[in-house]
Amino acid sequence: MNRRDFFKIVTVSGAAAATGGCQQASESILPLVVPNEHLVPGVASWFSTVCRECPAGCGVIARNREGRVVKLEGNPDHPVSAGALCLRGQAALQGLYHPDRITGPQVREGSAGFKAATWDAASKTVADKLAALKNGGKSRAIAVVTQLENGNLGGLLDRWVQALGARPRVTLEPFAYESIRAANRATFNRDAIPYYAFEDAEVVLSFGADFIETWLSNVSYARTFKRMHSFRDGRAGTFIHVEPRQSLTAANADEWVRNAPGTEGLLALAILRAMVDEGMADRRFGEAAASVDLKRAADETGVSVETIKRIAKAFGHAKPGLAVGGGVSVSGTNATQTQIAINLLNAAAGNVGKTVRFGADSAYGKVTPYAEVANLAGAMAGGEIEALILGPGVNPVFTLPSGLKLADAIRKVPLVVSFANVPDQTSELAHVVLPDTHWLESWGDYSPREGVVGFLQPTMSPVRDSRPMGDTLLRIGRAALGVEEGKGPIPWPTFEQYLKGAWAPLVKGDLEGALRRGGVFGDVAPAAVTAKVAAADSTPPKLAGDAGGLTLLAYPSLRFYDGRSAVSSWLQEAPDSMTQAVWDAWVEISTDTAKKLGVVQGDMLAVKSPQGTLELPAYISPTLHPSAVAIPMGHRYTPYQRPRYVAADTKSVNPMDLLPAVADATSGGLAFMSVKVTLTKLGTRRPLAVLQATHDQDHREIAQHVDLGAAREQALRGRPAEEAHPTLYPDQKYPGPRWGMTIDVDACVGCQACVVSCQAENNVPVVGKASAAYGRQLHWMRLERWAEGKPEHPANIFLPMLCQHCEVAPCEPVCPVYAAYRTEEGLNGQVYNRCVGTRYCGNNCPYHVRRFNWFQYEFPAPLEVQLNPDVTVRQLGVMEKCTMCVQRIIAGKDRARDEKRAVRDGDIQTACQQTCPTQAITFGNLKDEGSGATKLTHSPRAYHVLEEIGTRPSITYLRKVVRGGGHA
């Protein structure tokens, strides 16, 4: 019996006909036909694969229960993610079990929409057209567009393209960092994106690079950044971030420098100039920055001469430093020049080879530059393309600027074939949809950087009728060529067979081992480069639109990337860390602009560019540069989310609709910062669902910080013991372990991965915008942002807040039915079947972490299959909250008992801890003096939130360490 049959059979079918009267409905239970020794119902199996939610290519292990994947975790063996996963990776399950997933092939029937077809019929339609084109000598009219596939699927597709004589395959990634490649060609004579060794830097100077959100590899760089930055790891390096907007990455900086949009290159050269002037860099770099005058640069960038000199000093003295550039304001028409200036900074400070390492180059270096995509769009518009094949994950109609008029161009193509498995803006224009399997159901491989090859394997059978793109294309290709299986240039019967053949030399006979580890991981010898010093240009970017308008910053979203992750309702409901807004999109405007327009938060604004107009609610930000407005990218809804979670008439809002299609001439990269917009008050309102009412701590000292100097002193000498709060309660006795947790606020970057991981693990329902706006969200864990100092230049602290599992818990004595109680292992238990829903506990909780089921929340099919079978699905009228993953504690104890030993430190990991890219969360037995968690509770930085009220929480926070200034 194969796996597929097993999965079919092992499902326990739901309730059937009632046997009458008030008796329980009878239920059938189905045995396996043939036993499978590897899969025991009730016991999880784990499969390693590679996350394909973005090109970072993190390693994933998928937890499979009864044939269905219920949770994803980072693969600890994978060198990129090292066991962590970001929120988008966690939410990939929502794409897998998406209620709108396409079932079977769809063929367009005139204007009536799609009609289901058989695989044979749909494939034949495509093959006939391709054969006609090939035989008619019009092979070049066939175009293939896929997401970044640098593994064997890419290889197979290229063979396919060659066999049919089609145009070279276009690899479409909206964020392709062409300017970094072009700058590296100019400075280092190498067309590649290097590995940036954040972990080895003393000072990181980032020009807009949002490496905690989307830049290149957000899990990997968040982790390595914290290795250089967190006090815990002893380095406590400095991070300076230059950006016109306080992004999440900027909020993590020790010094956030707000510059005028597009002046990053000038600022980099000014810093270089100051370094040369101060003798911190070789004189020969002086000529590159010869034209820069500090005073003039200060005027243009809006960054004072002192600040420039201070940054130059910090960066120049770092051994080594690291300068990186990216993000929307470094993506104008001057992007390459800006990146060259940043390259020169690195070269002048001697960082090349140390923190800027060529050799282990990023996969992003293989993306087709935007200019070529634009050429293809031109060819389509010109009628040159007669068959367009779109791989999964690409949605160019949505992710590319409307100025490209791609939708119109695609409409001119007689045959558009889409492999999307969830409908999107581009597949809507297709003539044939041949749904690809989700990456969690597929074979494949992906190399995130040189030397690292991650293997994809199916972690379960397809949820809906879908077939791997490789298989479908092989069949279509052979039919178009008129050859049989096993013959011709593409003889392989399936992609899996092609793949395994290609893997043979790589795995050296140990395929099973490689699949278990998640791939083949090696190191690549570093490549030496020398920097060519040439004068860098510092002209500002060219912006279309009204010269008196505001610069539009359409920035990549941490939650949705380019929009491909927006299908997930978990992500729609995970608050944006900075604004704490959920579901809706917004336009971020500065306080100045708001005053001028006379708008308050939630007022609707028309954002107008020469390309079009968007209507968006205003989010008023005191931090945004007054000459800019910012709109997050990637915001779209899928059919099932309307009207379930947002009003039926809510439109998706895509800032790409405002962009002209402009490329940076040198690199061919898309200029995301390319237009000025004007704002008009519409007079209507659409209030945002913002989950955190205030970012002001109001002296409550919820999120605490300590100065670096003081922290160092305390680490050496210890902190004077604080007087214990007097109490009349006796100490609780713990016969067994006492579970507890420490959260290092200094290590937390506010990425929300824990929030989504918790949601996935604990069957936390999605409530939708209206309920969330009422404060009825159900997240067991939230990420609070607390801002200190001047509102226009705050220092931020991110504080993960969850049930504190208090020893003297205010929730317990008020429960009339003993549903909230203290377990003998130090948890605050919540017994759902006892709870009668008085909500007294929620009202009495000083941490506001208890959540009430106001409704019977549904998990629209097939999302219910994702539910963790180890966690009860709560019903209407029940209070719930963080259990510290008690199901994992029970499983950990069970494993230890099987092995006839005690539970060891690290055996049990909570879901939030497991996924944290910076390992800010440590869980353990507080009675064990040797456990990691206990050691951290003795840290001089340890404190409890609201300690003065005497709740004696089991969760200890470690203060954030701040570097002078910044914090008030």
Next chain:
Amino acid sequence: MTAKAGVGALGAALLAVLVFLAISSWSRQPAAAAKPSAQPINFPHNVHVGTYKIDCQYCHSDARRSEYAGLPSVERCMGCHKIAGADKAEIKKLAEYHAKKEPIPWVRVNKLPEFTYFPHKAHIRAGLKCQTCHGAVETMTTYAADTGPKLTVDLLNLAGLRPAPPPLTMGWCVDCHREQNATAGRHAPLDCVTCHH
């Protein structure tokens, strides 16, 4: 007169109900609370466990490694029944399922509420006999549990007609855990969240 007749009628009706309940429950064999015909194949536990002394875990082999005890695969049934009793009507039904490669749609007998987690594994590890919770399976023709506090069970128990089957209620679980901790020096958990999470 009318009042008296009313009381009499009520009394008669009550008696009729009681008689009906007594007869209806007595007429059912203890182990056959769910009608044998409810199961797709009339599987006699008494023959397998009682007569042939087959270990419970030979068939319910997941009990020692999983939360669920599991059901034997159709293949496992056929392991013996290719030959043993192959001519019997019920075995022919089994062979039919096997030939069609279809699972047997057994009707669930034991079901705990969905907010309750009962791991078989931990109980097997602690050396419990399956009969402690599931009753004398070796005497049952078709296994069925008549669980919970039911009037019929109580009446029969009162009349000494049959012992109450293990009720599989929380109080009964907790009683056993307490007793084991007190008498056998075990550490059976009594925390609510051990089973309700």
